[in-house]
Amino acid sequence: MKKYFVTGLLIWIPLVITFVVLAWIVNTLDQILLLVPATVRPEAFLGFHMPGIGVVVSLLLILVTGLAAANFVGQRMVGFWESALSRIPVVKSIYYSVKQVSDTLLSSNGQAFRKALLIQYPREGMWTIGFQTGAPGGDAAHHLGPDFVSVYVPTTPNPTSGFFLMLPRKDAIELDMSVDEALKYIISMGVVAPPPHRTRTPQPASALLNQ
Template sequence: MKKYFIAGILVWAPMAVTIWVITWGLGLLDGVFGSVVQAIMAVLPRESAAELQRFRELPAVGILIVVAVVMFTGLIAINFAGQWWLKVWDKFVNRIPVVRSIYSSVQQVSSTLFSGSGQAFSKALLIRYPHPNSWAIAFQTGIPAKEVSSKLGEDYVNVFLPTTPNPTSGFFMIVPRAETIQLDMSVEEALKHIVSMGSVPPTSSTGLTSSQSPSHF
């Protein structure tokens, strides 16, 4: 009975987690659309608001509209006219106190993560954590700011150390480059290795194998 139960868990657990993540993402998109609809309904006459509410209650309509709006925005953004409007919007937002700090930070992080030329998560590294005699897998996210580099006086790198089994949280650290070891495994393989708590070895020929141990590092 125990063997059958574990086998069933191994089949259903990946599927359940995948469905949960997709459902969470779609629900988030639908919630964004719902907030916009509620704001519009607040300023519309009662009859028009009722019609909009019935439209809002159609299954998956919020998700489809949000996806369509995002795609349409991306189509406009890559055109010359769209880029001009984006520059105007950026100038307007950057004049608002507090908002400009949040907006510019998120904009820079998004550009770094989603552009192919960024340095974010470019390499998988081994760093000494939490003490000198143990190692952890982290991801290089760039190089320190000029002020930080000038005060440290050595060659350092920025790294993100994810937690296990939830890699969306973790620690931002600045460590000496000389005390890191670059791994041959890809970022995706390293992330799988972390999420699995080391139980799933990388599949590439250059990555770890199940026969290797930490002493080989």
């Protein structure tokens, strides 16, 4: 009975958690309709509330914003908006910090999370998986020199928190796995192992930034 019960849990827990997360996302995005006058909301025409309308509206809003910002007038408007935010002390710090991180992670020409690396952490003899985020910059680069690489080491099972390390390139080994496979491996606490890949000679991270 215990075996069957555990098997049932393994089937239902992912389904329930997925449903709860999706329901939370839909309900949160539906709140955007509260900014619309009640007379023009979908339920005013349909006679009942239809979940998911906020998701469609949010996606359209993001798409329209992207299209508008792609032309000259839109870029000028974005520049004016950012200039206005830069004059607000607290808002400036929050906005530009979030913008810098999002630009780094989401930009198509960014270098964040492009490589999965194997490093020794938190001490020699213990290994973990990290992600290349670039090379040290600013005054840190002046003190460390060019032979260092910046690595983000996520925590398990929540990869949104972690540690930022700057270590010698020779101490980082490039793994033959994608970033998605490495994230699944970390989130599952090593249970969901990546599929076997073509064997190759392990490469240090010294060649990563030259690719």
